[in-house]
Amino acid sequence: MKLVVTEYSVKVVLVYVDDLLITGNNQHLIDDTRKTLHNKSEKGVLLNQRKYTLELLKLGGAKPASTPMKTNAKLTTVEYDSIVRNNDNPELTDISSYQQLVEKLIYLTITRPYICFAVQVLSQFMQHSKRSHWDVVLRVLTYLKKTLGQGVLLMKGPITSLTTYCDLDWATCPSTRRPVTGYVIQLGDSLISWKSKK
Known part of the structure; x- marks a missing residue:
């Protein structure tokens, strides 16, 4: 009986919340993965x-x-x-x-x-x-x-602005007659925070 051992290329992509780790024993595979991820996120990250x-x-x-x-x-x-x-x-x-x-x-x-x-x-x-x-x-x-x-x-690209929008609808709540307020905050072209409350 003959045992043949061959070398395998291993690539591992680990994702935890908002962190990403790419590792392996083949630099070519790692570079390919990075290039693929870069090309897939031309507009940004969804x-x-x-x-x-x-x-x-x-x-x-x-x-x-x-x-x-x-x-x-x-x-x-x-x-x-x-x-x-x-x-x-x-x-x-x-x-x-x-x-x-x-x-x-x-x-x-x-x-x-x-x-x-x-x-x-x-x-x-x-x-x-x-x-x-x-x-x-x-x-x-x-x-x-x-x-x-x-x-x-x-959105991908340089961040040059922080923009906030706010709106108020007077006496909208039928029970309390309180106003409803809402706001939206954008960092560059990306929505980063929002809220609506009575």
């Missing part, structure tokens, strides 16, 4: 949470929606409904599913700024959630289904 979104979509959502919330949707508290005597929108008997799903959506806003407003509205009803709130959570999921591959593009 940050997305596609796998995480796919896991969320297993929890609910049917036909894809074109927006996270319906235009001019007004979600109210249980207290508000009792004052105006609205009994058509019952409180959920088990709010744990609602809470868990909203928490997962909050994490997803890291790379999905366009769901921020809907998620911040939904997060206000974590303690006393109603059927209408649950319906909006499901609508956000259906919107994610339609926009599965989207994320935040960090």
